[in-house]
Amino acid sequence: MPWDLDENRPIYLQLMERIEQDIVSGKYNPGDKLPSVRDLALEAGVNPNTMQKAMSELERDGLIHAKRTSGRFITEDENMIKELKRELAQEHIRAFIENMRQLGFDINEIPELITDAAKGGQSNE
Amino acid sequence: MNELLKIEGLTKRYSGNLFALNDLHLTLNGGEIVGLLGPNGSGKTTLIKLVNDCLYPTAGTILVNGNPLGPESKEDIAYLPDCTFLNESMRVNNLLNYYQDFYNNFDKDKAWNMLRDLGINQNARMKTLSKGTKEKVQLVLTMSRNAKLYILDEPIGGVDPAARDYILRTILSNYSEDATVLISTHLIADIENVLDRVLFLKQGQLVLNSTVDEIRSEKGKSVDALFREVFQC
Numbered sequence: 001m002p003w004d005l006d007e008n009r010p011i012y013l014q015l016m017e018r019i020e021q022d023i024v025s026g027k028y029n030p031g032d033k034l035p036s037v038r039d040l041a042l043e044a045g046v047n048p049n050t051m052q053k054a055m056s057e058l059e060r061d062g063l064i065h066a067k068r069t070s071g072r073f074i075t076e077d078e079n080m081i082k083e084l085k086r087e088l089a090q091e092h093i094r095a096f097i098e099n100m101r102q103l104g105f106d107i108n109e110i111p112e113l114i115t116d117a118a119k120g121g122q123s124n125e
Numbered sequence: 126m127n128e129l130l131k132i133e134g135l136t137k138r139y140s141g142n143l144f145a146l147n148d149l150h151l152t153l154n155g156g157e158i159v160g161l162l163g164p165n166g167s168g169k170t171t172l173i174k175l176v177n178d179c180l181y182p183t184a185g186t187i188l189v190n191g192n193p194l195g196p197e198s199k200e201d202i203a204y205l206p207d208c209t210f211l212n213e214s215m216r217v218n219n220l221l222n223y224y225q226d227f228y229n230n231f232d233k234d235k236a237w238n239m240l241r242d243l244g245i246n247q248n249a250r251m252k253t254l255s256k257g258t259k260e261k262v263q264l265v266l267t268m269s270r271n272a273k274l275y276i277l278d279e280p281i282g283g284v285d286p287a288a289r290d291y292i293l294r295t296i297l298s299n300y301s302e303d304a305t306v307l308i309s310t311h312l313i314a315d316i317e318n319v320l321d322r323v324l325f326l327k328q329g330q331l332v333l334n335s336t337v338d339e340i341r342s343e344k345g346k347s348v349d350a351l352f353r354e355v356f357q358c
Contacts, residue, residue: 002290002318005318007314007317007347007349007350008341008345008346008347008350009341009345010338010341010342011318011337011338011341012338038298041297042294042297042298044318045290045293045294045297045318045319046318046319047158047297047318047319047320047321047337048297048302049156049157049158049321050318050321050337050338053338
């Protein structure tokens with residue numbers, strides 16, 4: 001099943017995001033070996049050169065590193081992964097706050113809405 | 126990067142003043158999957174036939190891996206035409222032998238494996254197969270050659286979406302890393318993710334030659350959306 005990619009944004013960015021997501025969510029553990037570029041490209045249903053570019057960018061960020069002849073590995077730096085997790089969370093939160101603002105909520109009203117939603121209750125009635 | 130295909134000043138004029146191609150320049154390097162896109166009548170098939178030496182150009186030159194068109198270029202190119210070209214009374218396994226006789230770089234084991242994966246009966250005669258299955262057989266024969274340049278004219282036009290996915294996977298998993306695949310199609314959205322580069326042909330001229338991610342970064346839209354904009358009727 002090819003990865004679900006949206007059609008307007010550069011493909012390599014979306015591949016990077018997907019792999020970051022897989023690292024943060026624990027699909028890959030620190031120090032794990034990644035599948036080959038070709039296998040990942042096949043799994044994703046994308047061009048191998050595009051996957052290669054995503055890998056190179058992730059390498060540049062330090063999140064993965066290549067070992068000569070033996071492939072690519074996830075970083076063993078757990079702090080870096082924690083930091084990434086935080087960054088991804090913040091992106092989601094920023095987008096969420098923006099959406100709430102567009103619905104007309106004030107920033108101060110948002111925490112209460114979140115608490116209520118987390119309880120599974122409803123804020124009105 | 127090696128210049129796998131080098132086209133200069135290529136012009137094809139059909140009877141009268143109809144220019145199917147008009148002073149086209151194009152260089153393709155090894156190791157890319159390239160989409161050849163354009164509306165009906167923009168010159169895609171003419172270009173493909175010229176590169177495969179099926180038509181003579183009115184003007185211009187074509188070099189394939191440094192050689193002019195001839196036996197060497199035909200060895201280097203695996204060509205899938207947009208129509209059925211095989212003898213309908215032949216059985217699939219006869220076709221494999223046929224291809225092996227024709228092409229030194231045909232890998233029969235690879236073809237067997239692909240046919241098995243696709244569940245195609247090797248004893249079946251071509252004329253008993255459905256249109257989509259025939260297209261799959263032709264694609265298998267083409268992709269089983271260890272060629273430098275694969276030229277596929279509408280390889281996914283006649284098959285269902287599930288088979289399209291399989292065909293795209295077949296292309297992805299069977300071209301070698303320094304080979305180039307040139308695919309002509311109208312089904313841009315289906316194929317966009319597997320392409321490195323797209324070429325837009327318009328009235329016999331190349332109006333765009335850029336990578337998929339360049340288009341998405343610069344225009345903020347898919348190749349499919351850009352195509353609809355550029356070629357709006």
